[in-house]
Amino acid sequence: MDRVCFVTGGTRGIGRAVVTALLSGGDRVAFTGTSSARVAEAERALAAAYGDPARIVGMTCDVRDPGAVAAAIGTVVSRFGGLDVLVNNAGVGVGTEVANLSHDDWRHIIETNLTGVFNCCHAAIPHFKSRGAGWIISVSSLASKNAFAGGAAYCASKAGLNAFSEALMQEVRHDNIRVSYVLPGSVATEFSGRPEGTGADWKLLPQDVADVIVDLLAHPARSLPSRVEIRPSRPKKA
Numbered sequence: 001m002d003r004v005c006f007v008t009g010g011t012r013g014i015g016r017a018v019v020t021a022l023l024s025g026g027d028r029v030a031f032t033g034t035s036s037a038r039v040a041e042a043e044r045a046l047a048a049a050y051g052d053p054a055r056i057v058g059m060t061c062d063v064r065d066p067g068a069v070a071a072a073i074g075t076v077v078s079r080f081g082g083l084d085v086l087v088n089n090a091g092v093g094v095g096t097e098v099a100n101l102s103h104d105d106w107r108h109i110i111e112t113n114l115t116g117v118f119n120c121c122h123a124a125i126p127h128f129k130s131r132g133a134g135w136i137i138s139v140s141s142l143a144s145k146n147a148f149a150g151g152a153a154y155c156a157s158k159a160g161l162n163a164f165s166e167a168l169m170q171e172v173r174h175d176n177i178r179v180s181y182v183l184p185g186s187v188a189t190e191f192s193g194r195p196e197g198t199g200a201d202w203k204l205l206p207q208d209v210a211d212v213i214v215d216l217l218a219h220p221a222r223s224l225p226s227r228v229e230i231r232p233s234r235p236k237k238a
């Protein structure tokens, strides 16, 4: 499609599957992560797989840092000549009950999953407005509506992301900027603290979420699927 896409947290898991799917469809893709070693590894592997290093750029950029995010998006716009799609995927979680959750862990989760999305949208929207179009897709979670003990910070961050997305959608829809968020259930990634692929016999795979995002992006300009839930069809019985 030759869109210019910026995907946060593209070094592994769902983000990497999104980057892979967009590259396969002909888009140019910039992706981020906080670990420069993982960013370099992903950039090398994806460039080798897709044969055209000019279409991919990996960036070490922490979504919690507004200056770094604005600089990264500015670099992408200069290098690729614009920006069409922002995928807010970077996210973290810690399964600790409130009484034992440190202030640092609380801030880490809220600043990555919620403030990080604000930082990226804030930096991207002026570029979308100057282009006259854009699409923001954020990866939320079914945990935003199915809260669980030990997940207060994570569930709150994702519930906040849902509300943020719905308000933003109403702010920018008349500028031809579409805003969507997807709510996956369990996905077999390292997010669980176990190696990627653990639980793949019943969980979603990263590419299932990537497929939903690519399908969204195929909708015609008049159509805005604003919220999409995706869950394992046959979850493990409790």
Ligand SMILES: NC(=O)c1ccc[n+]([C@@H]2O[C@H](COP(=O)([O-])OP(=O)(O)OC[C@H]3O[C@@H](n4cnc5c(N)ncnc54)[C@H](OP(=O)(O)O)[C@@H]3O)[C@@H](O)[C@H]2O)c1
Binding pocket: 008, 009, 010, 011, 012, 013, 014, 015, 032, 033, 034, 035, 036, 038, 039, 061, 062, 063, 064, 089, 090, 091, 092, 093, 112, 116, 139, 140, 141, 142, 183, 184, 185, 186, 187, 188, 189, 190, 191, 192
């Ligand atoms: N796995 C699930 O069951 C599940 C279910 C529902 C929703 N989700 C959501 O899906 C998204 C992706 O999760 P995943 O399962 O693919 O997790 P993952 O395998 O742990 O990958 C997370 C990605 O985010 C990056 N990242 C983390 N903090 C960052 C920051 N501050 N700035 C920039 N990048 C950062 C990581 O790179 P570095 O390590 O280099 O920073 C990595 O590329 C998250 O938003 C998560 O909440 C996951």
